[in-house]
Amino acid sequence: MSSAPPMPTEDPDRIASHAGPPTAAAKQVFGQRMAAASATMRRWSDAWARLPTVVRWSLLGLLLVFLYTLPLTKPWPIDTPGTDLAGVLGGTVVPYVVVALGLNVVVGMAGLLDLGYVGFYAVGAYTLGVLTSRHANLPWLLCLPICIVVSMVVGVLLGAPTLRLRGDYLAIVTLGFGEIIRLLAERLDWLGTINGIQGIGPPPNVGPFKFGVLNKNSFFYLGLTVIIVVYFFLKRLENSRVGRAWTAIREDEDAAELMGVPTFRFKLWAFAIGAAVGGLAGMLYAGKAGFINPDGFKINLSILFIAAVVLGGPGNMPGVVIGGIVVSYLPERFRFLNTSRYMWFGIALVIMMIFRPQGLLPRRAHGRTQPPDPPTFEDVKEGDPDLEGGAHGALA
Amino acid sequence: MTFSNFIEQFWPSTINGLVLGSIYALIALGYTLVYGVLRLINFANSEVFMLSAFGSFWALQILGVPYRLGNGDDPYKTGLALVGTLGFMMLVSMVVGGTVAMGLERIAYRPLRKRHAPRLVFLISAIGASFAMSEAVGEFGPRGRQEYGIQRVLQKRKVFSIFSADVRNDYIIVVVGALLMMTVLVLFVNRTRIGRGIRAVAQDMETARLMGVNVDRVILITFLVGGLMAGGAAFLYEIYNGTARNTLGFELGVKAFTAAVLGGIGNIKGALLGGIVLGIIENWGTAIFQSNQKMGSVVAFSVLVLVLMFRPTGLLGEALGRSKA
Numbered sequence: 097m098s099s100a101p102p103m104p105t106e107d108p109d110r111i112a113s114h115a116g117p118p119t120a121a122a123k124q125v126f127g128q129r130m131a132a133a134s135a136t137m138r139r140w141s142d143a144w145a146r147l148p149t150v151v152r153w154s155l156l157g158l159l160l161v162f163l164y165t166l167p168l169t170k171p172w173p174i175d176t177p178g179t180d181l182a183g184v185l186g187g188t189v190v191p192y193v194v195v196a197l198g199l200n201v202v203v204g205m206a207g208l209l210d211l212g213y214v215g216f217y218a219v220g221a222y223t224l225g226v227l228t229s230r231h232a233n234l235p236w237l238l239c240l241p242i243c244i245v246v247s248m249v250v251g252v253l254l255g256a257p258t259l260r261l262r263g264d265y266l267a268i269v270t271l272g273f274g275e276i277i278r279l280l281a282e283r284l285d286w287l288g289t290i291n292g293i294q295g296i297g298p299p300p301n302v303g304p305f306k307f308g309v310l311n312k313n314s315f316f317y318l319g320l321t322v323i324i325v326v327y328f329f330l331k332r333l334e335n336s337r338v339g340r341a342w343t344a345i346r347e348d349e350d351a352a353e354l355m356g357v358p359t360f361r362f363k364l365w366a367f368a369i370g371a372a373v374g375g376l377a378g379m380l381y382a383g384k385a386g387f388i389n390p391d392g393f394k395i396n397l398s399i400l401f402i403a404a405v406v407l408g409g410p411g412n413m414p415g416v417v418i419g420g421i422v423v424s425y426l427p428e429r430f431r432f433l434n435t436s437r438y439m440w441f442g443i444a445l446v447i448m449m450i451f452r453p454q455g456l457l458p459r460r461a462h463g464r465t466q467p468p469d470p471p472t473f474e475d476v477k478e479g480d481p482d483l484e485g486g487a488h489g490a491l492a
Numbered sequence: 493m494t495f496s497n498f499i500e501q502f503w504p505s506t507i508n509g510l511v512l513g514s515i516y517a518l519i520a521l522g523y524t525l526v527y528g529v530l531r532l533i534n535f536a537n538s539e540v541f542m543l544s545a546f547g548s549f550w551a552l553q554i555l556g557v558p559y560r561l562g563n564g565d566d567p568y569k570t571g572l573a574l575v576g577t578l579g580f581m582m583l584v585s586m587v588v589g590g591t592v593a594m595g596l597e598r599i600a601y602r603p604l605r606k607r608h609a610p611r612l613v614f615l616i617s618a619i620g621a622s623f624a625m626s627e628a629v630g631e632f633g634p635r636g637r638q639e640y641g642i643q644r645v646l647q648k649r650k651v652f653s654i655f656s657a658d659v660r661n662d663y664i665i666v667v668v669g670a671l672l673m674m675t676v677l678v679l680f681v682n683r684t685r686i687g688r689g690i691r692a693v694a695q696d697m698e699t700a701r702l703m704g705v706n707v708d709r710v711i712l713i714t715f716l717v718g719g720l721m722a723g724g725a726a727f728l729y730e731i732y733n734g735t736a737r738n739t740l741g742f743e744l745g746v747k748a749f750t751a752a753v754l755g756g757i758g759n760i761k762g763a764l765l766g767g768i769v770l771g772i773i774e775n776w777g778t779a780i781f782q783s784n785q786k787m788g789s790v791v792a793f794s795v796l797v798l799v800l801m802f803r804p805t806g807l808l809g810e811a812l813g814r815s816k817a
Contacts, residue, residue: 209612257801258797258800261800264753265753265757267533268796269796269797269800271746272796273793273797275746275789275790275793276793279786282786283787399619402615402619403619406612406615410612436627436631438623439624439630439631442619442621442622442623442624442627443620444620445617445619445620445623445624448620449600449614449616449620453604
C-alpha cells in the first residue's frame, strides 16, 4: 500500500496560475497571505493559551512593569527626541488609546460608522472645563462620573433620532453632529468661544503622585491605569450578551432583528458606551493639557480616531490599542520630519491599507476555530475558465 | 439672532447661496457618482477639488498673472482675451482634476478592489490619500500653508438686481457654468455607451461584468468624470472667490458631501438639489445669526439631520440607475 502512487490532489495554486488571469492570481496570493496572517495570529494566541497560567500571569506582569516604568527608563527606540516621552505618552497616546477603545465599541463591535466621535471627546473635555474652571470649582474626582454621564446622555440624545439611519447616512449625520458641537463651543460665550477654557483642574495629588505641569509621569500612570480598567470593562462587555448582540448587528442587522435581537436598543447602547469612553478620554486630555479650545476638536481628529481603529483591526481590542498608539505616537516619534510628518502619515495609511487591509491585529472569527470561507460567486467565476469566457471586456 | 437682519438680507443671501450651492453641487457629483458605482465614500474627492483650484492658479501664472500681494491693480481683461484666459484656466483646472482623480483610483482604490477589502478600508485609504495631498501642498507649495490669492482677470460688476439683491457677472458665470456642466453630465450618463456602462455597474456590478462590461474601465471613467466636475467646480470657485489654501478641500468637501447625502447619495439630480438647498440654507443661517458664517454651518447640518430623520435616503432618494430601472 505504501508504494502506491500518491493520489492526484487538486492543487488550487496550480489551477489558479494556469487558468486564471493575472488578477485572479494576484487575488490568490493575497488570499493566501491573508489566511497566513490570520493563521499566524491563531498560532500565536493558541500558543499563548497553552502556556501555564503562572507563566502567562508573570509575562503579563512583566509587560505591566515595562509599561509603567516607560517614562523612567526611556528606551531609545521608544523615546521621542525633542519632546518629553512622559508628556507624549500621558498627554497624547493615553487619550488616543482610550478613544480607540471607545470608538471600537461603535465601529468595530457594532459596525456603526461614526465620523463625529470627536464630539464626545469634546463633550468630556468641555464638561471638565466648565465644572473645574469656567463656572464651578468642583474636584476632579467628582467630575469624573459627571463627565462620563454627560457624554453618555449626549450619546443617547444623538443616537435616538439618528440610529435608524444606516451606513453612510449615519456617518454623515454623526460627522455633522461633531461639527455642530465644535461650532457651538466656538460660538457660545458660556463655553468660552474661540478662546476656549483655561486653568482646567488637574486630578488630585495622591501621595507621591502629584499632577501638575512638571509632573508628567503621574498623568501617564493615571492614564495607563484608566486604560487597563476600561480595557477589562469592555472586554467583559464584549463577551457578554450585549457583545454578542453587537456582533450579530455588525454581521447582518436584518438577520439579527429577525432572530429577536432588539437592534435599535443595542445600537443605542453601543453609542452610549462609546460616548462615555470618548468623554472619559476627552476628560483625561483636558485634565492633562489644562486648557482647551474649539480648534482642538476639529473633524480631522475624528478621522484620525477612525484611522486608529481601522489601522489596528476593528473589533479586536489589542489591535485597536496598537492602532491608537500608532496614530498618536508615530507623528511624535517622527517629529524630526517636522511639519511634513502628517503627509508621511497619510502615505503610510494608504500603503498600510493596501498591504494589510485587515488591520495590524485582525479580529478572530467568532468561536474557537474559524471555518474556511465558503467560495463566493466571485471566486468561482475568476478561477473558472468556462465562466470567465473569452469576451471579457469586449463591450463597453 | 435677528430676523429683521434676515429679512433684510433675504435676497442677497439667497443669491449667494445659489452660487455657493452650485459649486457644492458640482463637487457633490464626485461623491455621488463614485458612491453610485462603488458604494463607498470617495473621501479624497475634496483634495481633487483643492488641487484643481491650485491648477487654475497655475494656469493664470502661465499666462503671467501673479499672486496677489497686498492691494495691487488687478490685470483685468476684456473681450476675447478674457474668454481665452478663463477658458485656459478651466481647461487646466479640469485636466488637473481628472488626472488626480484617476491617479487616486489607480493608487488608493484599485489595489484594494482587487483584494476585496472591506468598505471601511477604502475609507481609510481615501483619508490617507486626502491627508497626503493636503499636507503635500502645505509642505511643498511656494507659500506653504498660507492662503494663496491670485489677481483677478474678471472685473466683478453688477449686471442687474433681483428685488434688492445685486447679481454680479461672476455669479452668472458660476450658476450657468455649473448648470451647463451638469446637463452635459446627465446627457453623458443617460445617452452615451459609456454612460450606460456606468449605470449598469451602478445597478449590479457582477451582472454587468458578466454581460461584458469592462468594470475596471467604467470605474476609472467614473472617477475621471467626478474629477472633471471637481475641476470645473474649482475653476468656478476661483472666479467667485479667488483664494485657496491647502485645507480648502476639507472645508468645502464636507459641505459637498453633506449636499450629496441631503439630495440622496448616488443620485445625480439629488446632488444638484442638495447642493443648492444646502448653499441657500447655509446662507440664510448666516443671515439669521448676523453674518456669523459658523452658525450657517450649524444650521445646515441641523437641517441635514432633520431631513434624514424624515427621509432617510435624502430628498430624492438613492438612484443612479437603480430606482429608475
